[in-house]
Structures are given as C-alpha cells and as structure tokens.
Amino acid sequence: MAEGEKLIPINIEDEMKSAYIDYSMSVIVSRALPDVRDGLKPVHRRVLFGMHELGVRSNSSYKKSARIVGEVLGKYHPHGDTSVYDTMVRMAQDWSLRYMLVDGQGNFGSIDGDSPAAMRYTEARMRKISEDMLADIDKDTVDHQLNFDDTLKEPKVLPTRVPNLLINGASGIAVGMATNMPPHNLSEVVAGTVAYIDNHDITVDELIEHVKAPDFPTGGIIYGYDGVREAFKTGRGRVVMRAKAHIEEVNGREAIVVTEIPYQVNKADMIKKTADLVNDKKIEGISNIRDESDRKGMRVVYILKRDAIPNIVLNMLYKYTALQSSFSVNNIALVNGRPEMLNLKDMIRHFVDHRHEVVVRRTEYELKKAEERAHILEGLIIASDNIDEVIALIRASSNADEARNKLIERFKLTEIQAKAIVEMRLRQLTGLEQDKLRQEYDDIMKFIEDCKDILARKERRMQIIKDELLEVEQKYGDERRSQIEYAGGDLSIEDMIPDEQVVLTISHAGYIKRTPLTEYKTQNRGGVGQKGSATRNEDFLEHLFIGTNHQYMLFFTQKGKCFWMRVYEIPEGSKTSKGRAIQNLINIEPDDKVKAFICTKDLKDEEYINSHYVIMATKKGVVKKTSLEQYSRPRTNGINAITIREDDELLEAKLTTGNSQIMLAVHSGKAIRFEESKIRPMGRNASGVRGITIEHEGDEVIGMLSINNLEENVLVVSENGYGKRTYLDDPEDGEPVYRITNRGGKGVKTMSITEKTGNLVAIKSVSDNDDLMIITKKGVAIRLAVEDLRVMGRATQGVRLINLKNDSIAAVAKVVKNEDDIEDVNDIEVVENGTEIEPTKNNTENED
Numbered sequence: 119m120a121e122g123e124k125l126i127p128i129n130i131e132d133e134m135k136s137a138y139i140d141y142s143m144s145v146i147v148s149r150a151l152p153d154v155r156d157g158l159k160p161v162h163r164r165v166l167f168g169m170h171e172l173g174v175r176s177n178s179s180y181k182k183s184a185r186i187v188g189e190v191l192g193k194y195h196p197h198g199d200t201s202v203y204d205t206m207v208r209m210a211q212d213w214s215l216r217y218m219l220v221d222g223q224g225n226f227g228s229i230d231g232d233s234p235a236a237m238r239y240t241e242a243r244m245r246k247i248s249e250d251m252l253a254d255i256d257k258d259t260v261d262h263q264l265n266f267d268d269t270l271k272e273p274k275v276l277p278t279r280v281p282n283l284l285i286n287g288a289s290g291i292a293v294g295m296a297t298n299m300p301p302h303n304l305s306e307v308v309a310g311t312v313a314y315i316d317n318h319d320i321t322v323d324e325l326i327e328h329v330k331a332p333d334f335p336t337g338g339i340i341y342g343y344d345g346v347r348e349a350f351k352t353g354r355g356r357v358v359m360r361a362k363a364h365i366e367e368v369n370g371r372e373a374i375v376v377t378e379i380p381y382q383v384n385k386a387d388m389i390k391k392t393a394d395l396v397n398d399k400k401i402e403g404i405s406n407i408r409d410e411s412d413r414k415g416m417r418v419v420y421i422l423k424r425d426a427i428p429n430i431v432l433n434m435l436y437k438y439t440a441l442q443s444s445f446s447v448n449n450i451a452l453v454n455g456r457p458e459m460l461n462l463k464d465m466i467r468h469f470v471d472h473r474h475e476v477v478v479r480r481t482e483y484e485l486k487k488a489e490e491r492a493h494i495l496e497g498l499i500i501a502s503d504n505i506d507e508v509i510a511l512i513r514a515s516s517n518a519d520e521a522r523n524k525l526i527e528r529f530k531l532t533e534i535q536a537k538a539i540v541e542m543r544l545r546q547l548t549g550l551e552q553d554k555l556r557q558e559y560d561d562i563m564k565f566i567e568d569c570k571d572i573l574a575r576k577e578r579r580m581q582i583i584k585d586e587l588l589e590v591e592q593k594y595g596d597e598r599r600s601q602i603e604y605a606g607g608d609l610s611i612e613d614m615i616p617d618e619q620v621v622l623t624i625s626h627a628g629y630i631k632r633t634p635l636t637e638y639k640t641q642n643r644g645g646v647g648q649k650g651s652a653t654r655n656e657d658f659l660e661h662l663f664i665g666t667n668h669q670y671m672l673f674f675t676q677k678g679k680c681f682w683m684r685v686y687e688i689p690e691g692s693k694t695s696k697g698r699a700i701q702n703l704i705n706i707e708p709d710d711k712v713k714a715f716i717c718t719k720d721l722k723d724e725e726y727i728n729s730h731y732v733i734m735a736t737k738k739g740v741v742k743k744t745s746l747e748q749y750s751r752p753r754t755n756g757i758n759a760i761t762i763r764e765d766d767e768l769l770e771a772k773l774t775t776g777n778s779q780i781m782l783a784v785h786s787g788k789a790i791r792f793e794e795s796k797i798r799p800m801g802r803n804a805s806g807v808r809g810i811t812i813e814h815e816g817d818e819v820i821g822m823l824s825i826n827n828l829e830e831n832v833l834v835v836s837e838n839g840y841g842k843r844t845y846l847d848d849p850e851d852g853e854p855v856y857r858i859t860n861r862g863g864k865g866v867k868t869m870s871i872t873e874k875t876g877n878l879v880a881i882k883s884v885s886d887n888d889d890l891m892i893i894t895k896k897g898v899a900i901r902l903a904v905e906d907l908r909v910m911g912r913a914t915q916g917v918r919l920i921n922l923k924n925d926s927i928a929a930v931a932k933v934v935k936n937e938d939d940i941e942d943v944n945d946i947e948v949v950e951n952g953t954e955i956e957p958t959k960n961n962t963e964n965e966d
Contacts, residue, residue, distance in 0.1 A: 141293070142292070142293035142294060145292050145293050146292040146293065146294075146295065146452075146457055147452065147455060148160050149161075149290075149292070150290035150291060150292035150296075150297070151288075151290055151292055151295075151297055151450060151451060151452050151457055152283060152288040152290070152297065152299075152451050152452065153275050153451065153452045154283060154451040154452060154453045154458075154460065154464075154465065154468040154469070154472075155275050155278070155283075155468060155469065155472035156251065156275050156276040156277075156278045156282055156283070156472075157278075157281070157282035157283025157284070157285075157286060157288060157451075158275075158276065158282065159288070159290060160195070161195055161197075161201060161202065161205045162205055162209065162219075163272075163273065163275070163276060164190050164194040164195045164202075164272065165186070165190050165195075165202060165205055165206050165209070165220075166219065166244070166248055166251065166252060166276065167194065167252070167255075167272060167273060167276070168186060168189045168190035168193065168194060169186055169189075169220075169242075169243070169244050169248070170244070170252050170255070171189070171193075172185070172186060172189050174186065174242070174243045174244055175243065175244055175249060176221065176243060176244050176245055176246040176248070176249060178243060179243070180221075180223045180241035180242060180243050181241060181242065181243065182237070182238065182240075182241055183203060183206065183222075183224075183237035183238075183239075183240045183241060183242050184237040184238045186206065186242060187199050187202045187203050187206065187237055190202050193265060193270055193272075194265050194266070194270070194272050196266050199237075203237045206220055206222075206242060207222070207226050207227060207234045207240075210222030210226050210242060211226055211227060212335060213229045213335055213336050214335065215286050215301070215335060216285055216286055216287070216301035216302070216303075216304075216333060216334070216335045216599075217247055217280075217285050217286055217301075217304060217594060218245055218247075219244070219245055219247060219248045219251070219286075220242050220243075220244065220245060220248070221242065221243050221244065221245045222240060222241070222242045223240065223241040223242065224239055224240035224241055225239070225240065226240065229336070229379075229384070229385050229416075230384065230385050230386035231384040231386055231387065246593070246594075247280060247593075247594050250278070250279045250280050250590060250593075251276050251277075251278040251279070251280055251282060252276055252277070252278075253277065253279055254277050254476065254480050255273060255276065255277055257479070257480045257483040257484065258479055258480075258482075258483045259277040259475075259476045259479045259480045259483070260273050260274060260275050260276065260277050260476070260479075261273070261274045261275075262274065275472070277476040277480075278472075279473070279586050279587070279589075279590050280304075280590055280594075281304075281307050281308070281311060281465075281466070281469045281587075283299065283451060283465055283469070284299075284301075284302045284307045284329075284465055284466070284469070285301060285302055285303070285304045285307055286301050287299040287300045287301040287302075287332075288451070292457070295450055295457055296448060296450070297448055297449070297450040297451065298445070298446055298447060298448045299447065299448075299449050299451070300332035300334070300349075300357060300381075300445055300447055301332060301333060301334060301335065301381075302329055302331075302332055302333050303329075303330075303333035303596070303598045303599075304590070304591060304594055304595050304596070305591055305595035305596065305598075306328055306329045306330060306333070306598070307329055307466075308587050308588065308590065308591040308595065309328040309329070310325045310328035310329040310462070310466060311466050311469065311470060311587055312584055312587060312588070313325065313328050314463065314466045314467065314470060315470060315580050315583060315584050318467075320463070321463075322350055322351050322461060322462055322463050325350070325462050325463055325466070326347065326350055326462070329350070329462060330598075330602060331343070331346045331357075331600065331602050332346065332357055332445070332447075332600065333598050333599055333600050334359065334380070334381035334445075334599065334600045335381065335599065336378055336379055336380065336381050336383075336599075337362060337378035337599040337600055337601075338359050338360060338361055338362055338378045338379060338380050338381065338600055338601075339359065339360040339361070339362055339378075339600065339601045339602075339603050340357060340358070340359060340360075340600050340601070340602045340603065341358040341359065341360045341442065341603045342358050342603070342604075343602065343604050345357045345358060345444075345447075346602075349447035349449070350461060350462040351461055351462075352459075352461055353447070353448070353449035353450075353459040353460050353461045353464070354446075354447060354448055354449070354459070355446075355447045356444050356445070356446050356447070357444060357445045357446075357447060358442065358443075358444050359380035359381060359442070359443055359444065359445060359600075360380065360436060360441065360442045360603070361376045361378060361379045361380060361436075361441040361442070362376065362377050362378035362601065363375065363376045363377070363432055363435075363441070364377075365428045365432075365698075365702060366419075368419060368421060371405075371421055371422060371424065372422045372426070372428050373419050373420060373421045373422055374419075374420040374422065374428055374431060374432050374435070375417060375418070375419050375420075376416070376417070376418040376419075376420070376441065377415065377416055377417060378416060378599075379416065379418075379440070379441065380440065380441070380442070380443045380445075381445060382443075382445075383440045383443055384440075385409070385411070385416070385418070386409075387440070388439060388440040388441070389407055389409055389418060391439060391440070392404075392407060392420075392435065392439045393407055395438055395439065400438060401431070401434045401435065401438055401439075402426070402431075402434070403422055403423050403425075403426030403427070403430070403431040403434070404420050404421070404422060404423070404426070404431060405421050405422065405423045406420075406421040407419070407420050407421070408421070420435070425708055427701055427702065427706070427708060428702050429701070429702040429703060429704070429705065430705055433705070449461070449465065451465070453468060470583065473583045473586075473587075474579060474580070474583060477572070477579050477582050477583060478573065478579065481569050481572045481573055481579075482569075482573065484565075484569055485566060485569035485570065485573070488562050488565050488566050488569065489566060490534075491562055492559065492562045492563060492566060493532070493534065493535065494534060494535060494538045495555060495558060495559040495562065496535065496559070497529075497531050497532070497534070497535025497536070497538055497539055498535075498538060498539065498542065498546070498555055499555055499556065499559060500529050500531065500535075501525075501529075501539040501542065502546070502547070502552045502555060504529070505547060507528075508525065508539065511524050511525060511528060512525075512540065518540055521536075521540050522536040522537060522540055523536075525539055525540070617666045617667050617668045618634060618635070618636075618666065618667055619634075619635040619664065619665070619666050620632045620633060620634055620635055620664075620665060620666065620667060620685060621633045621634075621635055621637075621662065621663075621664055622661075622662070622663040622664070622665060622671065622685065622688065622717065623659050623661065623662050623697065624659070624661040624662075624697075624700070624715060625659050625696075625697065626659075626891070626893070626929070626931055627699075628699055628700045628701065628712060629696050629697035629698065629699055629700070630688055630689075630697050630698060630699075630700050630703070631688065631689060631690065631691030631695060631696075631697030631698065632685060632686075632688045632689070632690055632691070633690065633691060633692065633693055634690075635664065637692065637693060659933065661715055663715075663717040665685055665717050666685065667684075667685050667686040668684070668685065668686070668720060669684075669685045669717055669718060669719055669720065670682055670683070670684060670685070670717070670718050670719075670720075670721050670752075671683045671684075671685055671688065671715065671716070671717055672715070672716040672717075672718060672732075672749060672771075673700065673704060673706075673712045673714075673715060674712070674713055674714040674715075674716070674734065674759055674768055674771040675706060675707075675710045675711060675712055675713060675756075675768065676710060676711050676713050676762075676767040676768050676769075677707070677710045677762060677767065677768070678734075678758060678759050678760040678761060678762040678767075678768050679706075679710065679756040679757065679758060679759060680749055680756060680757055680758075680759035681704040681705070681706065681756040682749075682752035682753075682756075683703060683704065685717075687703075688703070689703070700712050704756070705754060705755050705756065706756075713767075713768055713769060713770065713771070714734075714768070714769075714770050714771035714772075716732065716771060716772070716773045718730070718746065718773060721746075721749070721750040721752070722750070724747075726746070727745070727746040727747040727749075727750045728745060728746075728747050729775065729776070730745075730746040730773055730774070730775060730776075731743050731744065731745055731746060731773070731774050731775070731776055731794075731799060732744050732745075732746060732749065732759070732771055732772070732773060732774075733771070733772050733774055733778075733780060733794065733797070733822075733824060734759065734760050734768055734770065734771045734806065735768075735769050735770045735780075735782055735809060735819055735822035736760070736762065736763075736766045736767060736768055736769055736806070736819065737766055737767055737769050737818040737819050738763065738765070738766040738812065738818065738819070739782065739784070739808060739809050739810040739811065739812050739818075739819050740763070740766065740805065740806040740807065740808060740809060741780065741782070741797055741806055741807060741808075741809030741822075741861065742760050742797070742800060742804060742805070742806030742807070743794065743797040743798070743799050743800065744759070744760075744799060744800060744801070744802060744804075745799050746773070748801065748802045749802075757802065758802055758803055759771070759802060760802070760804070760805060760806060761803055761804065761805040762805070763805055769819055769820075769821070769822065770821065770822040772822065772824035774794055774824050774826075776794060776795065777794065777795075778794045778824045778825055778826050779791060779792065779793055779794065779824075779825040779858065780792055780793075780794050780797075780809070780822065780823070780824060780825070780861075781822065781823040781825060781832065781856070781881070781883075782809050782810045782819050782821070782822050782865070783819070783820055783821055783834065783865075783868055783878060783881040784810060784812060784817050784818060784819055784820060784865070784878065785816075785817050785818055785820055785877040785878055785879075786813070786814055786817045786871060786877065786878070787836075787867055787868060787869045787870065787871035787877070787878050788810075788864060788865035788866060788867060788868060789832070789834075789856060789865050789866065789867075789868035789881065790809070790810045790859060790861070790863055790864075790865035790866070791825075791846075791854075791856040791857070791858050791859065792809075792858060792859055792860060792861045792863075793858060794824075796860060796861045797809075797861060807861070807862070808861065808862040809861050809862065810861075810862070810863065810864070810865055811862060811863060811864050813864060820878055820879055820880060820881060821880060821881040821882070822881075823881060823882070823883045825846065825883060827883075827885075828846055828847055829885070830846070830883045830884060830885050831843040831844060831845060831846070831883070831884055831885070831904075831909060832844050832845075832846060832856070832868065832881065832882075832883060832884075833880075833881070833882045833883070833884045833890070833904065833907070834868050834869045834878055834880065834881050834916070835878070835879055835880040835892065835919065835927060835930045836869060836871065836875040836876045836877060836878055836879060836916070836927075837875075837876035837877050837878075837879045837926045837927050838874065838875055838876035838922060838926060838927070839892075839918055839919050839920040839921065839922045839926075839927060840869075840874075840875040840876075840915060840916040840917065840918055840919065841907065841916050841917070841919040841930075842869065842907065842908075842909075842910040842914060842915075842916030842917060843884060843904065843907050843908075843909050843910070844856075844868070844909060844910060844911065844912050845909055855911075855912050856868070856912065866912065867912060867913045868881070868912060869913075869914070869915065869916060870913050870914060870915045872915065874915070875915055875916070876926065879927050879929075879930065880927075880929070880930035882930065882932050884904045884932060885904065886904060886905040887904075887905075888903075888904040888932050888933070889901055889902065889903055889904065889932070889933040890902050890903075890904055890919075890930065890931070890932060890933065891930070891931045891932075891933045892919060892920055892927060892929075892930050893927070893928050893929045893930075893931075894920070894922060894925045894926065894927055894928055895925060895926055895927070895928045896925045898925065900919075900920050901933060902919065907919075
C-alpha cells in the first residue's frame with residue numbers, strides 16, 4: 119500500500135445498495151424517462167439542440183447524419199454513437215412518430231423492420247416543428263447546465279411551443295419503473311389545452327370531449343373506449359388497437375384487404391406469423407397472403423378460400439395475430455426531476471405552466487434588452503441635440519477615455535451612453551438618421567410598456583400562450599388518423615351515436631344496409647328517381663324496416679339460432695348501393711342460412727320485452743312462442759332460439775304482442791288459422807308444440823302469417839304459376855272465410871291443388887298497395903301488382919300468374935317498392951313492434 123493511503127472497511131451490502139440506488143436514479147432522471155415539459159428524454163433533446171447549434175434548420179441543406187451524430191457525441195452525449203443515431207432515425211420515421219422531428223434523406227428503415235443505412239450514407243436536417251420546439255432558446259427562457267466535461271452549456275429542457283409529450287408520446291424502461299405514452303392528435307391536444315387555459319377547473323371528462331383518444335401514426339382503429347377513458351383519468355389503461363380492414367373481390371375471390379395496422383407492429387413479422395398459423399391449420403379459410411404495399415400506401419391482401427366467410431376469418435385474424443394488439447398506457451414522466459404518474463389534465467397543466475414560465479422569462483429578457491437599448495438611445499438623442507458641442511468636446515480631448523469622462527461630466531450621462539456617443543459614426547449626424555433615432559426610441563418605449571403590461575397581467579400571458587398554440591395548430595394540425603370504434607369492448611355506446619331514424623333494407627339475396635332517413639327527404643314528390651327494374655337474375659329489395667340507430671335487428675337461422683346486431687352496426691349505404699351480405703356480418707355457420715328478420719325497440723326496456731313475443735314455425739308444422747325477454751341478452755356467437763328436431767328446419771319468425779292470429783299453410787294446399795293465445799310461452803331451448811297436423815309423407819309447411827290487420831288478404835301461389843287472393847273474413851257478413859280453430863288441426867283448403875296447379879309454394883298477407891315478385895327455378899323474375907289479382911273463394915284454383923314452360927316457381931316475395939318511392943317520409947310510422955312497414959304506393963309502375 120502506498121504511503122499516505124489507508125484501508126476503510128465497509129459493508130458490501132450497504133455499498134451495493136447505495137451504488138445501485140445511484141445508478142437507478144441516474145437511469146430514471148437522465149436516460150429513460152421524458153420530461154413532462156418538453157416530452158423529451160436527454161438524448162432526444164441533445165440531438166435537437168446539437169442540430170440547432172450546427173445550424174441544420176428546415177430551410178438549410180441536409181447534413182450527413184455522421185456529422186450530426188459526431189457533434190452530439192463530442193459535445194453533449196458521451197455514449198455509444200448507435201444510441202444517438204438510432205434516436206435520430208426514429209425521429210425521422212413516419213410510422214414511429216405522429217409528428218416527425220427530423221427530416222431524413224436516404225434509407226431510414228421501414229415498417230417491415232428493415233434497418234436504416236449507416237450514418238455515413240444518410241443525411242438529415244430539422245423539421246419546422248422542431249424549430250418551434252427550440253424557439254426563443256436564446257432568450258434565457260430555460261435553464262442551462264454544464265455538459266459532461268464542463269466546457270459547454272446545454273439546456274435542461276427546451277422552451278417548446280408544441281405539447282410534444284402528448285402529441286408524440288414516449289416509451290422507456292428505467293429501473294423499477296417504465297413509461298409508455300401514446301401519441302395524440304395535435305389539433306385535439308391544442309383544443310384541450312385551450313379549454314384548460316380558459317377554465318383551470320375543467321374535469322378530465324370535459325377534456326375528453328376535446329382530446330378524444332390517442333391518435334397513432336399508423337392509423338388503425340381504436341377498438342373500445344373503456345381503456346382510453348381509464349388512461350385519461352388515471353394515467354394507466356389498455357388501449358386495444360385493430361387494423362383497418364375491408365372485404366373486396368379480387369379476381370373473383372373474396373379477400374380481406376388491410377390498409378392500416380396497429381402502432382408498433384412489424385408488418386413483415388405479422389405476415390410471417392399469420393402464414394405460420396395458416397400452415398398449422400390454426401386459422402382456416404385463407405388460401406394466400408400477399409403484401410401489395412407500395413409508396414402510395416399499405417395494402418396486405420388475404421385471399422380467402424371459396425367456402426370461407428370473410429367476417430369469421432377476419433375475427434380469427436384479430437384474435438390470433440397482431441391485426442389486433444393493445445397499447446398499455448403508463449404515463450410516467452419527470453416532474454421537477456421526480457417521476458410521477460400523470461393523467462390527461464396533469465400533462466396539460468404542466469405544459470401550460472412550462473409555457474407560462476417561458477413567456478415570463480422571454481418577456482423579462484426582451485424587456486431588459488429593450489431598456490438597455492432605450493438607455494443608449496437616450497444618450498444618442500442628447501448628443502444629436504447638442505452635436506456641435508459634443509464634436510468640439512471630443513476634438514479637444516487627447517484620447518477616448520478623456521472624451522468619455524468629459525461627456526459624462528457635461529451632459530450627466532452614464533458610462534455606457536458616453537461610450538456609445540464616442541463610437542458614433544459620422545453618418546448618424548444626418549437629419550434622416552436623427553429622425554430614425556427618435557422613431558426607434560418611441561417604438562422601444564411602447565414595446566417596454568407592452569412588456570411591463572404582459573408581466574403585470576396573468577390573463578395577458580395566458581392569451582399569448584393560447585395564440586401561440588393556435589398558431590402551432592394552424593401550421594401543423596391535421597385530421598385524426600386512428601378511427602375510434604366506441605362499440606368495441608364493453609362500453610355502452612348509446613351516448614356516442616345519435617338515435618336518428620334510418621331505413622333498413624334487406625334484399626332477396628341477403629344483402630343488408632342502413633340509410634339515413636334524411637337521404638329520402640331530399641327527393642321531391644313525384645320525382646322519377648332511379649327506377650329499379652326486376653329483370654332476369656337481378657336482386658331486389660324484399661324487406662324494409664324503418665327504425666332508429668339504437669334499435670336491435672334479430673336474425674333467425676334455419677338451424678334455430680338467433681343473432682343480434684344493433685342497427686348502428688349495420689353498414690351504412692346509399693339508396694343505390696348494394697349493401698353487405700348478412701353472412702359477413704354475423705358469425706353464422708357455413709351450412710346455415712338466415713330465414714327471418716325482426717327489428718325491435720330497446721331490449722333493455724323491461725315493459726317492452728315482457729309484452730312482446732317471438733313466434734316461430736318450422737317446416738314440420740311445429741310452432742313456438744317465446745317472450746322477447748329471452749332474447750334480450752345478446753351474445754356474439756348467437757343463441758339457440760328453438761331446438762330443431764331431426765329433418766326439420768326453422769321457416770319463419772314474427773314479433774307479436776300476444777293478440778295476433780297465426781296462419782300456417784302446407785304444400786298440399788291446406789291452411790290453419792288460430793289465435794296466438796292458444797300457444798303458451800316457453801323457454802328458448804324448448805322445441806315447441808304442434809301448430810298444424812301434416813297428414814301426408816313429404817308434405818311440409820311453406821309459410822306462416824301473423825295477422826294483425828283483418829283487412830289484409832291471404833295470397834297463395836302454387837309451383838306451376840297459379841295464384842289468387844282470398845279474404846280472411848267475408849266483407850259482407852263478417853263471417854270468417856278461414857274459420858278460427860284450435861292449433862294442431864289439419865286445416866282447411868286454401869287452394870284447390872290439382873296436377874295443373876302443382877303444390878302450394880307460398881302464402882303471404884297482402885293489400886292492394888303491394889307488389890309481388892315471383893322467381894322461377896331457372897332465374898326468371900316477374901313483378902306484378904297485387905291489385906291486379908281479383909279476390910276469389912277459398913277452394914278455387916286461382917289464375918295463372920306466370921307462364922311457365924318446363925320451369926317451376928322457386929320463391930315468391932312481397933316486394934318493397936323502389937326505395938325512391940319513399941318520398942313522403944312523414945307518412946311512415948317508425949317500427950314499434952317489429953312488423954315490416956311498406957311505404958305508401960306512389961306512382962310505381964308495374965313491370966312484368
């Protein structure tokens with residue numbers, strides 16, 4: 119041991135503790151966590167300040183990245199060059215930062231995880247928004263500290279005009295804590311900050327009206343709002359993100375096309391992992407995956423197999439791949455050098471406090487400089503007023519010091535004023551220059567008054583902060599990229615979506631859409647509109663409901679399952695658009711088929727659901743009545759509505775109030791009419807009771823009517839094209855044409871079935887205002903007006919509706935009038951009990 123040295127025994131445990139605490143504090147404070155004021159970690163701040171010092175502005179030429187990294191490394195950040203370069207690269211990637219801070223030229227990597235080119239190849243400069251983060255830094259607006267070797271000064275924080283922490287977020291892992299902040303939309307953040315400035319007592323809920331949700335650079339969909347609300351209120355929460363996808367037809371095959379993916383997802387990895395899942399048979403229904411992304415935008419195409427249902431495949435992709443991922447918000451930032459968990463209001467408050475301090479310090483600096491200049495100007499004005507004496511005095515002096523002293527003594531000037539006079543140029547003696555001096559002095563005195571006013575009044579300072587923020591928004595504000603899907607997750611969305619009236623249409627081929635009722639109000643009465651012609655192979659509208667966004671649509675399938683959709687979840691379309699296939703909207707099995715639709719009011723209204731019933735009928739003559747209350751708890755994968763027996767299937771479902779009459783008709787031409795009250799209500803899993811006795815092998819029910827209006831007629835059609843309509847009750851004596859019996863009987867003849875007519879295929883309740891669409895098995899469609907059919911007796915054969923040559927009837931539908939006939943929407947009642955409402959007939963031509 120050298121002379122003068124001595125050993126001090128210490129406890130290794132204590133030393134380890136203190137050394138580790140020192141290390142962890144260093145990581146927390148000067149490496150991993152952003153400052154709440156400018157939203158930057160030290161390395162980001164040093165990169166921007168280094169570029170500022172180098173003069174690499176947004177309007178100057180690009181400089182080699184290695185030059186910038188060297189500057190930052192040598193002056194402020196004595197760590198690895200990769201840490202500095204990686205930071206700079208990330209600030210130049212449009213998929214990493216919502217508002218980029220560096221303008222890069224060259225290969226700066228890609229969303230597929232490709233690494234950027236080496237720094238000797240790439241070039242960079244600041245973006246305009248970064249200049250606004252450094253604005254006024256030379257006006258003593260922020261504290262500076264010595265750099266690592268005490269030779270230079272660097273800012274502790276930037277005097278940013280931009281609320282960078284909120285708009286760009288941050289992520290970092292310190293020791294014992296981490297931060298993960300999502301980016302937000304600048305326009306929304308400015309609106310929220312301005313609202314806070316106007317009212318410091320604003321609540322987080324009120325701020326959420328302005329700052330709606332995070333806004334990710336890669337767009338996508340924020341699915342569900344609970345996590346967002348939680349994060350805004352507490353600083354912690356889980357935001358679920360989904361890719362933006364739509365279904366398209368590509369070369370005759372249905373395909374899922376993804377145009378935006380969740381934030382921080384590596385596209386190439388995502389595609390590779392999806393391909394692995396498809397190969398391992400974890401995800402069914404995808405035949406090929408293509409990445410068609412180019413400089414115009416992202417496009418990942420999942421080509422589906424022919425029997426695949428796009429909606430189910432998409433849900434599988436969301437479930438098993440990174441097409442759905444979550445962002446765990448953890449808002450920890452440094453406040454006065456200490457890490458703190460912050461909610462939305464805290465972050466805005468700290469930013470406004472920082473801006474306030476910057477405005478005060480900037481004004482004090484400008485005031486000081488202005489007063490110094492005013493002081494010199496006062497001396498120069500005194501000199502110009504006494505110019506001859508001043509010149510004589512200076513000429514008589516042997517040196518500059520003597521001249522200064524004489525001036526101080528003669529005109530009662532200060533040292534600074536006398537020095538300025540001595541150094542005055544001869545050109546300042548011209549009349550014009552003297553006028554300029556006085557003008558400058560007047561202007562500077564006004565400026566001094568203004569600065570003092572700013573420093574005296576807080577509301578004035580707040581107004582300046584507001585104006586500067588709005589200027590920033592004007593320059594850099596843009597539309598939100600991430601769409602918010604409030605319906606996702608468990609949030610009740612009623613308060614988010616207006617309960618406006620809409621028209622729901624379902625076509626014969628099973629395409630559904632909703633259209634705002636206001637779209638129909640724009641047409642003038644009597645307008646020709648776009649006439650729909652029912653020609654061969656053309657789809658047509660079969661069902662029309664008028665309801666509101668908050669109502670429910672119930673779908674019943676032939677296997678006896680019931681699926682729900684809220685009306686607002688049905689895709690919106692124009693009057694002329696085709697709509698979306700129902701199979702793509704609900705998780706229906708591939709071999710199942712939707713057979714019936716019901717539109718109901720709010721399923722949370724207890725009085726409503728307990729006073730309404732769903733009546734179902736199957737092909738084998740079974741009927742079942744269940745309270746609507748049994749269907750008031752929606753599930754994504756549907757529920758059993760009726761237990762279907764072997765070789766049977768559900769045919770119809772109607773919503774009733776318990777006071778209707780039910781009619782069933784069978785192939786062999788018989789029909790039964792009975793009171794609904796004869797069916798007792800039963801549970802969802804019951805299979806029902808006999809509605810009509812089927813006598814012959816191979817006979818089956820072909821339709822069910824729920825009769826509420828006794829003035830309607832019964833229309834029946836046979837497979838060989840014969841049909842007729844019959845009164846329910848005789849209009850003259852009121853006697854029932856179809857007598858009311860008990861359920862379960864054999865029924866009475868509704869049409870005389872012969873070899874000529876063929877079996878019965880359809881039964882409908884109709885009025886004079888209806889049209890009929892008849893489709894044959896060969897695809898021929900004919901449309902005719904019900905009013906052209908005369909009313910006949912119950913046991914007659916009917917008349918020929920359509921001439922069939924070696925063909926037979928496949929389907930008969932009551933047709934919704936052309937959508938353009940819904941002109942006088944005020945005549946239409948909103949659906950109350952789910953029955954279909956036909957619009958008033960209005961100059962509709964009959965086609966055949």
